[in-house]
Amino acid sequence: MSTAQPATVVSRLGGLVVNLVLVTLTLGAIAYLAPSLLGYERYVITGGSMSGTIEKGSVVFSKSTPAEDLKVGDVITYLPPADSGVTTLVTHRILSMEPGENGSTVFRTQGDANPDPDPWTFSLVDDEEPVVQHAVPKVGWIMIALADREIRMLVVGLPAAVIALMALAQLIGALRPSREDEDATEDVVPNCGDRVEVLSPAWATSLTSVDLDTAAPSAPRHLATAGSAAPH
DSSP states (O other): OOTHHHHHHHHHHHHHHHHHHHHHHHHHHHHHHHHHHTTEEEEEOOSSTTTTTSOTTOEEEEEEEEGGGOOTTOEEEEOOOGGGSOOSOEEEEEEEEEEOGGGOEEEEEEOTTOSSOOSOOEEOSSSEEEEEEEEESSHHHHHHHHTSHHHHHHHHHHHHHHHHHHHHHHHHHHHSOOHHHHHHHHHHSOOHHHHHHTOOHHHHHHHHHHHHHHHSOOOOTTSOOTTOOOOO
């Protein structure tokens, strides 16, 4: 096997790895951007209060719905009131809707896996509220992992390093002359010493004769040579 063949295999393998990484990144970008373009909001479920309906580690896709269109049984994502002590978004089901002051609506929610309703009530501040439309299990674990800086650097940095190494290998393979090129160069460039050694005697004699004839051509036969008498 010539040295060019391993280089070709490495080059093809590198190209395949680069293409796979690019396709993966492209699909990931599409999956990340597509929901927003379709009007959905994404939320990662990090607790187990909705287990049995929406498992921990799921990603839910919600659509903003006018507050007047909300109804009991909808699963909404909201921020509990400040006095609840909860500072993160909650995704729970609407348990009840009661009239409040100044024409507002007072909501109470409960997690499907919780035995009791949430210990707070609240009124909506905005005119619209995200209502869960779809849930994709387990995908949220990827986002939870990417929230860790070290894991994020590994996921992003490792493919980048692989692409850089593959590109370097392809560049070295392109700059390094192949064995076939070296053999072709040896065949084209003659070795003058070797050609002198393989001359046949007949060729050498012919070459000598040509050289002598060229250096000292003989006189025409019809001309008398010096010192001889012309025939009568």
